[in-house]
Amino acid sequence: xxxxxxxxxxxxxxxxxxxxxxxxxxxxxxxxxxxxxxxxxxxxxxxxxxxxxxxxxxxxxxxxxxxxxxxxxxxxxxxxxxxxxxxxxxxxxxxxxxxxxxxxxxxxxxxxxxxxxxxxxxxxxxxxxxxxxxxxxxxxxxxxxxxxxxxxxxxxxxxxxxxxxxxxxxxxxxxxxxxxxxxxxxxxxxxxxxxxxxxxxxxxxxxxxxxxxxxxxxxxxxxxxxxxxxxxxxxxxxxxxxxxxxxxxxxxxxxxxxxx
Numbered sequence: 001x002x003x004x005x006x007x008x009x010x011x012x013x014x015x016x017x018x019x020x021x022x023x024x025x026x027x028x029x030x031x032x033x034x035x036x037x038x039x040x041x042x043x044x045x046x047x048x049x050x051x052x053x054x055x056x057x058x059x060x061x062x063x064x065x066x067x068x069x070x071x072x073x074x075x076x077x078x079x080x081x082x083x084x085x086x087x088x089x090x091x092x093x094x095x096x097x098x099x100x101x102x103x104x105x106x107x108x109x110x111x112x113x114x115x116x117x118x119x120x121x122x123x124x125x126x127x128x129x130x131x132x133x134x135x136x137x138x139x140x141x142x143x144x145x146x147x148x149x150x151x152x153x154x155x156x157x158x159x160x161x162x163x164x165x166x167x168x169x170x171x172x173x174x175x176x177x178x179x180x181x182x183x184x185x186x187x188x189x190x191x192x193x194x195x196x197x198x199x200x201x202x203x204x205x206x207x208x209x210x211x212x213x214x215x216x217x218x219x220x221x222x223x224x225x226x227x228x229x230x231x232x233x234x235x236x237x238x239x240x241x242x243x244x245x246x247x248x249x250x251x252x253x254x255x256x257x258x259x260x
Contacts, residue, residue, distance in 0.1 A: 002038055003076035004045035006239055009068070009187065010083035011056070015048045017041055017232055026074065030066040030112075034058075036075075042240035047075060051183060059161040060182035066112050069190040078246060079134060079197040081238065082187060083231055086155060086179035087164075087208035089172050096227050098149045098234070099179055099202040100138050104129055105156040105172075106185045113186035115193050120258040124192050125249075131197035133248040134238070138201050141237045147230055153178035155202065157185035166210025180208055197250040201234060203227040 002024075008014055015021060018039030025035055037048040049068055052058045072080065088094065106113075116122035142149040156172050158164055160182035164172075172180060184200050191198035205227070206212065 002045065004038055004047045005076060005078045006041075006044060006242065007047040007049060007072045007077040007080045008083070008235060009049045009051050009080060011050065011052065011085070014083065014232070014235075015050070017236060018046060018048060021048075026071045028067045028070040028074065030070055031064045033064065033067045033071040036071065038075075041236055044239060044242075046239060047072060047077060061108075061110065061160050063183070065186050065190055066115065069187060069194065069196070070115070073194045073196060077196060079131070079242065080187075080191055080199070081134065081138075081235055082184060082198065082200045083235075084155075084181045084184050084200050084202045085205040086181040086202045087206050088178075088204045088211070089156075089169055089180055089208050090153070090178040093150065093178060093204055095204050095206060097204040098142055098147055098230065099153045099155075099204060100135055100142070100149060100151055101153045101155040101179070101200055101202060102130060102135065102151075103154045104185060104188070105154060105175065105177055107156055107158050108185055109159045111159075111186055113189060115190060122193070122254070122258045124189070124253050124257050126189065126192065128249060129188055129192075130199045131248050131250050133246065134197055134199040134242070137238050137241060138199060138234060141241070142234050145230075145233055145237065147234070150178070153202075155179050155181060155184060155200070158182055164209050169208040169210050179204065192250065192253050195251060195253045197246060197248060201231060203231055
């Protein structure tokens with residue numbers, strides 16, 4: 001089966017970035033992920049994984065994150081560039097802003113969040129939750145393309161599928177969170193457990209609950225369509241300039257992480 005070192009995880013439509021793409025299905029010990037698309041971007045093999053399935057039929061709390069990440073790992077992926085639509089909590093952030101988070105708060109409740117339920121007991125370090133090498137390139141690329149980008153932000157991930165209450169958003173703000181979303185965790189943690197690089201590039205699709213009169217999925221979807229072309233440009237250019245060798249701590253995430 002064809003291999004690729006780079007993957008994009010995002011919503012339906014990003015598969016159009018791939019040249020000469022073909023669809024593959026792959027089983028894993030954790031279940032079957034959505035159909036994967038493998039093709040080329042700037043001459044490099046890249047896999048696209050539609051997080052919610054091609055028809056956006058899987059809600060965030062029912063995504064099989066372990067199957068998704070393990071499938072990419074099986075296909076040789078070493079670097080994951082994930083896209084996420086988020087709501088703004090920070091009063092300085094506005095819809096259409098691009099955000100590259102540097103940290104997260106995990107408030108999910110029922111998701112399978114590790115590959116290591118059995119011995120040896122494994123504790124991975126998440127002092128830098130996102131790959132610093134890819135983060136740097138994403139930020140530099142966005143600025144070079146002339147886009148406004150927030151280069152530091154804390155994202156809080158909630159269980160969903162409901163939106164958050166105004167009281168919850170007020171609490172998140174007091175905790176130091178800047179944006180809120182329902183995906184991304186445990187994706188980033190699972191990738192780290194397999195020594196894969198993972199970085200998220202987010203786009204603000206709405207102000208969070210209590211900061212606008214009403215919040216609907218339809219409004220978020222319509223707004224996202226206007227921002228996604230910018231994200232696509234950033235992804236393409238970042239993939240083009242990614243060095244062939246990884247020079248980041250993600251490579252050795254399991255070193256000294258286990259009780260054996």
